[in-house]
Amino acid sequence: MEQIKKSFVVTGMTCATCARTVEKALNRIEGVEFAAVNLATSTGFIVAEKEIPIEVIRATVEQVGYGISTEPVEEIEKKRYANAKRNLMLAWFATIPLAVMMLWHMFFNHFSYLVWFEIFLGGFVIFYAARDTIKGAWIALTHKHTNMDTLIFLGSVVSWFTAVLEAVRVPIVSFGTIGAMIVAFHITGRFIESHLRDRASKEIKALLKLQAKEARVITEKGEIMVPVEAIKEGLNISVLPSERIPADGLVVGGSSSVDESVISGESIPVHKKANDEVIGGSLNLTSPLRIEVTKVGEDSFLSQMINLVQQTQGSKIPIQALADRITMWFVPVIIFLAIISSFIWYLNFHRFTPFLNQVSSFIPWIMNTTEPISFAVFVFVATIVIACPCALGLAIPMALVAGTGLAAKRGLLIRNAEAIQTCKDVKVALMDKTGTITKGEPTVVQHNLDEHTLKTVASIERNSSHPLAKAISSAVKEHFEIKEIEEIPGEGVKARVGENLYFVGKPVNTSAYETFYKDGKTVVEVRMNDETISFLAIEDTLREDAQEAINKLKAMGIEPIMLTGDNHTVAVAVAKKVGIQKVYSNVKPQDKLDIVRRFQAEGFRVVMVGDGMNDAGALKGADVGIAVGSGTDLAIDSADIIIKKGGISKVSDAIEISKKTFTVIRQNLFWAFFYNIIAIPSAMAGLLHPLVAEIAMVLSSITVVLNSLRIK
Template sequence: MSLVEEIEGQVTIQISGMTCSNCAARIEKSLGKIESVHEAKVNLAIERASVRYNKRKININQIINKIEKLGFGANIYKDLQKNQSDYRKLQVRSLRNRFLVSALLTLPLLWTMLSHFSFTSTIWVPELFLNPWFQLTLATPVQFIVGMPFYFNAFHAVKNRSANMDVLVVLGTSSAYFYSHYLTVNSLSSSIANHHIPLYFETSSMIITVVLLGKLIELKARSKTLKVVHRLQDMGKKEKTIIRDNISITLPAKNIQVGDIMMIHPGENILIDGEILEGNSAIDESMITGESIPIEKGLGDKIISGSININGLLKIVAIKTGEQSTIARMHEFIEEAQVSKPPIQRAADRIAGIFVPIIVCLSLFTFFIWYFVINPGELALSLEHAIAVMVIACPCAIGLATPTSIMVASGKAAENGILFKEGSHIEALDQGTIIFLDKTGTITEGKPSVTKVVSMNVSELHLLRMAAAVEIYSEHPMAKAVVKAAKNRKLILPDSHSIITFPGYGISGIVEGSKVIIGTKQLLENEGISIYINHREVQQLQEQGKSVLFVSIQQKFAGMICVSDTLKQNSITAINLLKQLRLKVVMVTGDQDYTSKLIAKEVGIKHIYSNALPKDKGDLVRQCQKNGENVIFVGDGMNDAPALAAANVGIAMGTGTDLTSAAADVNLMKSDLMDISKAAKLSTKTMRNIKQNLSFALIYNCIAIPFAILGMLEPWMAGTAMALSSVSVVSNSLRLQKLKLSN
């Protein structure tokens, strides 16, 4: 572990009390000012912050205290994670109760509005409802009990030299309430009959009620977007009976350890990654990979957590549990994607940051223009129009435009077996201009087989036996093919040692006292070994699509092993779909020219880079980036890791190694090239959805504010429009859940 890793910590914090993007921006700004905090990202939609900090200089409690001083609630997310769905339900219940109380008290005040308009003046209104003191009695608890959180949040916002939606709500409702309060008290010495006094208690109460209703609808809609995360959390809570040290124990899934044995009955969820010891069954992996057709599995096959056993009794052994299991990694990826911010959201946050001060200035302008110019001396009318301007403006819609779409999209992607590490990668994928596809395991099945063994001065079996003894230490698909061929011939592999891997070239080791080298022709030549063989024969094998591995034993050329791979079923269709997305498709491989060209021609790829080493792949990506390209790289092998890390978006196939997965920005749970086109389609649709949300939010404000300035909207109507604008943005984001990604 490096020194940087030792001193850098990361924590996810659940935050309560945020009402708009300005709240999130304020928290980010305050945490960013702390010298020991390296990065703070706050997501309004899921009310969560991700903070990277120096563990030696600051602790988590100090970070939480800083957030609480800003007027927000803060808890470590892991402490709440187990009861996250309960926390959401509590939020909904609390908000619903506040709304119901507010609505109950506001209804009589709303009834009095019927007397304000000539076309409703014939409708009966109880005399009591018109009494100013009765209206004051109803409006006061709405304003100062139900509405107290607005005051609390507005106070802390102003205290920290900021402004948010709460400031607008407090200014608007307080103006209406206190002006009406003044008229009510003044009526004691007035000769005007009480019920003729033009009061605005219904305006202040109605605004608070409507805003609460909008927040309630918005919270319920946002909860729907987290259904994938909740499903994954519920899986982790389930209990399972396991056999450990020949003793039967029942315990939660998170406490199962590697090596534990368990029986999986038909219809049961599989809670850990494991290997089948006994039995056969059809396994439904649709929740993890998006593949709707169950897969038949038996002895020795791997099964992944989150899948369902359909029809057979299975005995399995745990190989990945807890945070290392597939379902835990999915959960982690989804949450990281939802907390992160794509560049387009940062632009929206900057707009929202200056929005509230501008609206306050416009509200003051409206008051003065009406009071001194349009209707001189009409205080009540001028105040009413100023309140409407203040209340109709909605920074919430701008702040929610991006995170809600990212939240829904990351969940939709997970349902289809596509895991984005960050929300920014959804945007980056949409901006891709060129896509590099590794050959083995990406375009081809990655399960090659040995088709021919050509030996020189040794027997074919001896050559295969010696080569397999070294290749057994390699994860490369061709190495596995050599080992499998030796085992199929029932060869007993001798021990080997001093293994050295040459990425992109091959491998060497000592077997029975002899140095064995297997790999490319260039590797053997670099080691000073002369290759005596008919080069035309080699060329013919390569033209047939076979990859040729050269073998030397004790510094003497011993022969060749020919390996061939087959195309994946969907490769040609998937590559055509990528072309339709206006991506330049390039195949890059460490294989020889002839083999590469044959595969490329078969799948319709015109641009090829062969004989590419891991460093070459990375250099190629960087060169394209210098030329202005946004590069997408798709691979599955350890030798693809440098290119995956260097690309604008790195995509790791489902068969990839842990290193490949760590280097990639997007992980596919299946090794299906079609999922790349699905991911690209989702990113395009998501960015379009975000732009629709932002356009709606900005156009809404640009149209609504002038109407309010011109006095064409009542304050309660303005409040309703403001609440509905946020609900509309969330509802539009939810449309992504219905998106069909299959082509």
Template sequence: MTQQIELEIGGMTCAACANRIEKKLNRLEGVTATVNYATEKARATVPAGLSAADLIAVVEKTGYTAAEPKAEPVAEAQRADPLRTRLLVSAALSVPVIVLAMVPAWQFTYWQWLSLTLAAPVVVYGGWPFHRAAFVNLRHGAATMDTLVSIGTLAAFLWSLWALFLGDAGVPGMTHPFELRAGSQGDALYLEAAAGVTAFLLAGRYAEARAKRRAGDALRSLLALGPKTVTLADGREIPADKLQAGDTFLVRPGEKVATDGTVVDGASALDQSLLTGESVPVEVAAGDPVTGGTVNAGGRLVVRATRVGADTQLAQMARLVEEAQNGKAAVQRLADRISGVFVPVVIALAAATLGYWLGTGQGTTAAFTAAVAVLIIACPCALGLATPTALLVGTGRGAQLGILIRGVEALESTRRVDTIVLDKTGTVTTGTMTVSSIVPEPGQDADELLRLAGAVEAASEHPLGRAITRAAAAKGSLPPVSDFRATAGVGVRGVVDGAEVEIARGTGDTAETWVEVRVDGTARGRLALSDSVRPTSAAAVRSLRALGLEPILVTGDAPAVAEAVAAQVGITEVIAGVLPAGKVDVVKQLQARGRSVAMVGDGVNDAAALAQADLGVAMGAGTDVAIEASDLTLMRDDLTAAVDAVRLARRTVTIIRGNLFWAFAYNVAGLPLAAAGLLNPMIAGAAMAFSSIFVVANSLRLRRFKAAAPQR
């Protein structure tokens, strides 16, 4: 038996940190862990007998801090405040040092001593997070990005101290030019490099922290949708988290629904845009389900709570989004392995650079400058941020649009799928069936036929059954049913008023769906039911084709019904009369022909096919089992949401791959330039900070993703 444990990790400063912690946790027997640098969280599947305290102990031995998530997490802005103060102080002191170094005409007598006075606090105070982390990692026999930064800035600062106190750099009136490449002066100062690199990296880290906070805004806004207090039906006001299943509460106009429930009194329209992305309010009345977090746009409602806390749809949405943000693309896992060995390789490369320059007689100063530039420019931070930040933004934006992405594997699958299998009822059509005609056998009464059929179908969850029961209940009360039995794809039967009543599904050869009613084995008549096509389905089918997906309609209905629906929406390939198990076979057959298959459905009978498909897409108004079996969940009952889901998923993968390309390209291009002595350490530091900012900013472009306007 296993369990899931989540921890908040403190002290991580780069992807290499996350990689180290992940390796240590995965060395525990039976543990599978993922550490996310962007979200600063670890998620682990552990066997029975291991607790969160055991995992925390491992993390702390690795040199970091860990704790179980708090009910009220520390705000990102509060975390950023100390970093902001350190950055402002460092920037204010560094600017004069950099300006004096870059403009020889301004280098007055004793300017170098003023530079030392200003640079020292920057290197010590501003750079303290890097030095401390480097020291902690050294104690544990490890090296990270902080090691590179600490060694590089301290080396530049200590070299300058030697030149000032033991060399000729401290003499009055000394000047030297600023060079973009490795210098050649024996008494060159690198105070501007030590201070500038520190300030640039702090600026990069601060910008990164702010961008990560913005990347997670969508999830935080999702979690904040629920109200803090709720008014019970008796007028008492209590905290929303104290609400229990079965409690009855009020929802006044303009208030949010406190939790998932059923309307017991009143009628209104609910604004679900914050939850599903759907802008049109949904009318509700007594007996209708409502979802926590939606806004009452009209009249007063009395609601009975059915699900509270972690069981609500809002909590499940948040959990799915957060779990998705902990995933890693296959290419990101490769990047993590590279970053894990990257720092030791860079240190070796810096030492080799120093040795080469000294060995070729280029001078100590030039050799030192090139080696420090190698250390500074090689930070693998951008690699570590490439996937997590794009996932944070992409999944968060999806949640705002009513699209829940289960994980990065689902994102990658969208690039491969070329065929999309569409269930008919509730997906292409509205799923709201109505009884359009009743044809009793000679001598039989139509109302009695409907009454018996409605009584049996009252125990069924099938859309046809619900339609029959609604029509029968509208004419009067229904008798109870006993010994109810349902056969998937065939029909239902039960005992009503002492007679066995059987409803056989899917008979007939017209554009309507017919069911046959038998009483004690004798046919008593037929009922015709019809379903309307969603107004946006035809446009959605065209859009799916434009994305390179060939749509196939699969349904358990009769061929004539299926063909009529397919003709309305422009689908040419139809597979009708398919039992639930047959839908799985359809998907398997398509896969055996070399197709990569996406499946869209909403019912219990779709769950197995959703799980079998390369990409399972569940309509959010469908059953929980269908949603659990899917990779993408659409909270809008509109097929255009499937189009948006594919577009967003592909866009997110494109951003991830672009991030990784530029992160790799940056290091591949920067390291040779630094080793060749073509980069001043300060320029290298600025470039390194920019690479991380670029990756995060590129990911934030996903916040501008817009859903396609519904076309009818």
């Protein structure tokens, strides 16, 4: 049964707990086999055994207090940015004069009306400018869970309420201004964090911008500009120089250089002429082109590429489970610790006073008060505010967004996010020969067939997707239809033509063709009624980057090994040219998977690189499967990573990106844990001012995001 995959935008999330809550709800939908929600990209992703209507998904998400948006991502981000900017300005508009008054009150003249300013201006900041935070906390409370907004709301409201208590003559120090400043710094941090997160996902935005808005359709009456949504397969469109190609198609008129760099990662323009394929989103450079549209909408290469990147960025990797388990209990534990520590200080304040006097000589922000209740509130607010599950929640998703974005920029599509974690540990690289190490564009260089037999063999091979079959079928211009045909993977093709049974494939006696094999040529034998009647010698040139790629893998400590169904002499000749020592030749498709498992049983992480139908099993069974993008659909569907354009040099790129991404993930997790391990006990001990705690919390989240951006 085919799995249905769907991505969507989730609104209203503010921290890792929110994402986990939505994820749990999605997993409860009948028919959903897997669900993942990514805080860094505000996206949800499900894999289902049947089609799940978007209305069902929306209702499920709304039940736990969040939303689903069908608006374009750019529009959502524009509104979010405008709203965040407005709230930021409002918060500081009230907080700055309040802070000035507080400092004047502390260091110059006593300001008797300060408490009323704290009540009204502080209340404006906390209950209006930070209304989104209150909304987030309320959603969490009404759905029986907690999140980061819960901590900010508790800390700021408790601080503000002390101003109310002081106004009615309760003997307590007012923290009203501190409450407003906590919120102002929190909103500032969210604004900066959001901006940096947008920067981290700029590759997916660049892909979205490649989608043309209009197309110049050629009709009997001339050219008409229509919205790109209105074009259909089979229409002819005209693309002028400096215009983006609006849809996938085939060149039917003109020739031009086309820039495919954003899509393929290759900076050199590609010359396109009649019958060449073009990709929607690429840029026409030099001359007008007439293109017949072959794919539109969700079927186009660009749309599939965007969907793959979004799905990967919305997915999770195994190490994420650790962070998820911690954030699940983080906020409730922090609230409990804040309450316990404030009670301990309230009951033992006079006993701990000598300790406070001692540390206040080198920690200037220690609160100077004789009221136990005031210091208990001070400790409660500081402990609540210092806790930062946001940094922990962003540590992995932000690195994943940056890593997959860099991969897309390098011409790699990561279909399975787990490959990011696995690729770094690869020690063995198994590679197919034809179409992987070689270009996969073989040509017939010699044969001994008469014209009629050559046409028959070419017509038989036209029904196969193997690169060698394509080389033979292109040897003649005209073909005829053959109905009774059977392809035997790794062997060849059988077909009945008239009264004769033909077989085109591996020779029975390879020694007869040894001369060809030593030159690196492949021989395909033709048998009729089990009798050998002729042969074709086929040559496939090496990819330009093959030798350099092999050398790079060796330098990384990875052993490159060739797996091929081809003759041993040919395989060794090709392997020698690129520097591969170990070769498995005459390998059948099922044997490739056995070889993969053999290395895995010896404790090696294995990457399999291939492009053919006969590589699909090995690609699926390897720890990481990498398919060359020009290969068969089955190979691509079986792979974890797709090389959009280019050769095996991209394999080392994938491994480098994996190592770099996982290094950053480790650093992010270390600093998120280290920060909380140091900061929370310090706040509980009364050594952190709530304002210092809030600034530290904001900086920890920003540090995680900035560190993730280093991947790029």
